[in-house]
Amino acid sequence: MLQPSPILLNLxxxxxxxxxxxxxxxxxxxxxxxxTICGLVGVNGAGKSTLFKSIMGFVKPTSGTVTIAGLEVxxxxxxxxxxxxxxxxxxxxxxxxxxxxxxxxGRYGYMGFLRHPKAADxxxxxxxxxxVGMAAFRKRQIGELSGGQKKRVFVARALAxxxxxxxxxxxxxxxxxxxxxxxxxxxxxxxxxxxxxLVSTHNLGSVPAFCDQVLLVNKTLLAAGPVETTFTEExxxxxxxxxxxxxxxxxxxxxxxxxxxxxxxLTDDESALVFYGHQGDKKIISPEGGGDGSP
Amino acid sequence: xxxxxxxxFTYEYMQKxxxxxxxxxxxCAFLSSYLILKGWSLxxxxxxxxxxxxxxLAYLLAVPYAIGAFFAGILAAFxxxxxxxxxxxxxxxxxxxxxTTFFALGLLLVSINPTSVNIQAIILGNILAISNExxxxxxxxxxxxxxxxxxxxxxxxxxxFDEAHARxxxxxxxxxxxxxxxxxxxATVAALQTVGACLVIAMVVTPGATAYLLTDRFGKMIVMxxxxxxxxxxxxxxxxxxxxxxxxxxxxxxxxxxxLLAFLYAPKYGLLKARRSLHQKTEKA
Ligand SMILES: Nc1ncnc2c1ncn2[C@@H]1O[C@H](COP(=O)(O)OP(=O)(O)O)[C@@H](O)[C@H]1O
Ligand SMILES: [Mg+2]
Numbered sequence: 001m002l003q004p005s006p007i008l009l010n011l012x013x014x015x016x017x018x019x020x021x022x023x024x025x026x027x028x029x030x031x032x033x034x035x036t037i038c039g040l041v042g043v044n045g046a047g048k049s050t051l052f053k054s055i056m057g058f059v060k061p062t063s064g065t066v067t068i069a070g071l072e073v074x075x076x077x078x079x080x081x082x083x084x085x086x087x088x089x090x091x092x093x094x095x096x097x098x099x100x101x102x103x104x105x106g107r108y109g110y111m112g113f114l115r116h117p118k119a120a121d122x123x124x125x126x127x128x129x130x131x132v133g134m135a136a137f138r139k140r141q142i143g144e145l146s147g148g149q150k151k152r153v154f155v156a157r158a159l160a161x162x163x164x165x166x167x168x169x170x171x172x173x174x175x176x177x178x179x180x181x182x183x184x185x186x187x188x189x190x191x192x193x194x195x196x197x198l199v200s201t202h203n204l205g206s207v208p209a210f211c212d213q214v215l216l217v218n219k220t221l222l223a224a225g226p227v228e229t230t231f232t233e234e235x236x237x238x239x240x241x242x243x244x245x246x247x248x249x250x251x252x253x254x255x256x257x258x259x260x261x262x263x264x265x266l267t268d269d270e271s272a273l274v275f276y277g278h279q280g281d282k283k284i285i286s287p288e289g290g291g292d293g294s295p
Numbered sequence: 296x297x298x299x300x301x302x303x304f305t306y307e308y309m310q311k312x313x314x315x316x317x318x319x320x321x322x323c324a325f326l327s328s329y330l331i332l333k334g335w336s337l338x339x340x341x342x343x344x345x346x347x348x349x350x351x352l353a354y355l356l357a358v359p360y361a362i363g364a365f366f367a368g369i370l371a372a373f374x375x376x377x378x379x380x381x382x383x384x385x386x387x388x389x390x391x392x393x394x395t396t397f398f399a400l401g402l403l404l405v406s407i408n409p410t411s412v413n414i415q416a417i418i419l420g421n422i423l424a425i426s427n428e429x430x431x432x433x434x435x436x437x438x439x440x441x442x443x444x445x446x447x448x449x450x451x452x453x454x455x456f457d458e459a460h461a462r463x464x465x466x467x468x469x470x471x472x473x474x475x476x477x478x479x480x481x482a483t484v485a486a487l488q489t490v491g492a493c494l495v496i497a498m499v500v501t502p503g504a505t506a507y508l509l510t511d512r513f514g515k516m517i518v519m520x521x522x523x524x525x526x527x528x529x530x531x532x533x534x535x536x537x538x539x540x541x542x543x544x545x546x547x548x549x550x551x552x553x554x555l556l557a558f559l560y561a562p563k564y565g566l567l568k569a570r571r572s573l574h575q576k577t578e579k580a
Pocket of ligand 1: 018019020022023024042043044045046047048049050051
């Protein structure tokens, strides 16, 4: 179901210097279009969250411009083009709001003046809750959920908002593997529906498993492009410096035949990224196994 | 007996006192739903003291004192948000700082110009002696508050619950916050005349706190809070006729009594309910 003209997110030489004088990101330019899942990868403090906030206009870029579907950020937000799931929710968990009330807030932009929900809004809320597997919790007070469940509710709110661009800042932290897998499945479906999904993560192992594109950042953009060509050992070494645990298993460590291929395992703390093969034609093996590079 | 119970209604000043109190009680209770959720309970108290310099100035300039009070209140509210935004001081520190500054300024003004204001009257308030002119002020303020809150209560909830998200769906966050603090200042001024500065804080805290114990839905919380606020205010004014006691004192005592009931018997968060579920659990185990 491809859109006639996919939505575009365009950053032109964006830089952010915080009031304390710290430059968090500088000179970041890229264009992404609907129908893709893009991974935003970088160490802690690389500026991933800052990049998201500057796309949303929550921190004003000190240089450069952000355009969304050819529009200024403010206009794009008012048209509900962008949904954003921040890294940490700065909300008060004691508010007397139920899960469904929170998700309904994603629909406010579509409602009239008194924010009275129509049938379409209720449907969107129900649908969003089902997609993240939280429909059974709709009548729970928002504070009475586990960390992972809360995360899913905020993803549902982003879905209900119906943004064509969905920004997710480290959605997998504090979420169990099963939930992570179901979220990934959901992102894939959304990308097929024409959404542009930008996900920051430091969980390298899952990047090849679900991203089409990848942006490697450390203050500035180090590399950008399709996962197959950009998500390489060399680029990752650039992005992470000495921060990764690095295991290289040479052919002789692995088996007794004349095969000289080596396995490289890169991980920071979560699931490992595995390279296997000759220097020249490295294959990426997703952690679930399989892939044509396995011995 | 019946005629005795109806006696307060035969006096015009009692009729006025009852319905004006109910109106103000309702408006304050509406605002209280937001204040207690944000941990801004002391804001009402702070504002009510911060308006003293405005009142003093208004007397000096011979303008209605509600106007002076209103602007001083807004100024105080904005000083608080500004200091909060620009420093990393905690909310309670900022409130304390701003409100004592304003109050001190007010005392200074009054001491320099001693005959101008009867601060005592402001601090204690007296609904039974309210003038028609003051009633107009209170009614207009209350009507504006209720209309604005009625139209924007959901937007305000979205802003106070998750400001970042409110911005991301394109709500005018700053404008809504300014509106809220303006209404709060206005309502504080109105409440001053009914219960006095000292008890305003109870009017903008207790009904919301009671309603919070009774429900998990914000909409219901507002309705309950407003009902509690206006009924207790009306009842307080009514009872003050028989007990010959301070209206403000009676209103707040009634509100506290209802809070205690909710505290003990609320279906979900009440003390007894918590005990009971604990019992059931230990019995099962
Ligand atoms: N509000 C802020 N003021 C000053 N510096 C900040 C602020 N927020 C983040 N930073 C700094 O900017 C850099 C990037 O932070 P962030 O975008 O949160 O990184 P990431 O999300 O990739 O871990 C860090 O060095 C951090 O210390
Ligand atoms: Mg971050």
